[in-house]
Amino acid sequence: xxxxxxxDFVVVIHLLFISFVVGGGFLTWRWPRVAWTHIPAAxxxxxxxxxxxxxxxxxxxxxxxxxxxxxxYSGGFVEHYLIKIIYPPGLTHGMQIGLGVVxxxxxxxxxxxxxxxxxxHLAHFIRTSRSGLGADRDRRYLHHR
Numbered sequence: 001x002x003x004x005x006x007x008d009f010v011v012v013i014h015l016l017f018i019s020f021v022v023g024g025g026f027l028t029w030r031w032p033r034v035a036w037t038h039i040p041a042a043x044x045x046x047x048x049x050x051x052x053x054x055x056x057x058x059x060x061x062x063x064x065x066x067x068x069x070x071x072x073y074s075g076g077f078v079e080h081y082l083i084k085i086i087y088p089p090g091l092t093h094g095m096q097i098g099l100g101v102v103x104x105x106x107x108x109x110x111x112x113x114x115x116x117x118x119x120x121h122l123a124h125f126i127r128t129s130r131s132g133l134g135a136d137r138d139r140r141y142l143h144h145r
Contacts, residue, residue, distance in 0.1 A: 003068035010061040017057070021045035022103060025110020029117055042107045049100030052093060 020027075022045075024038035048055055 007064035
């Protein structure tokens with residue numbers, strides 16, 4: 001029973017991670033420091049799609065399901081849970097590449113919005129950091145925003 005609960009928990013974590021990979025760039029609009037975790041996550045998510053390797057969370061879920069006496073599944077999380085909803089059966093490598101491109105484009109749009117939204121703050125911070133005038137005051141201001 002606990003293995004099945006663990007496997008279901010991994011599915012929830014996996015779905016949250018995928019949601020963060022796709023939409024995390026938009027979180028930076030409110031919380032800029034999210035970028036430090038989102039950028040590596042987005043790169044990893046795109047690599048999974050481009051290279052076609054299996055995510056460790058998929059392997060963990062399958063292992064937990066086997067221990068629970070259930071059959072695991074072949075392929076990845078996206079193919080097993082999401083593609084059935086979004087695409088017809090028969091995920092091709094080209095479709096995986098397309099998903100990777102979508103992840104990258106959504107991240108670019110999110111970070112473009114972040115830069116557009118915080119342009120004045122970033123420009124002011126860079127200008128004062130270079131001149132040394134008021135840099136400490138501006139860093140404190142940006143830190144507490």
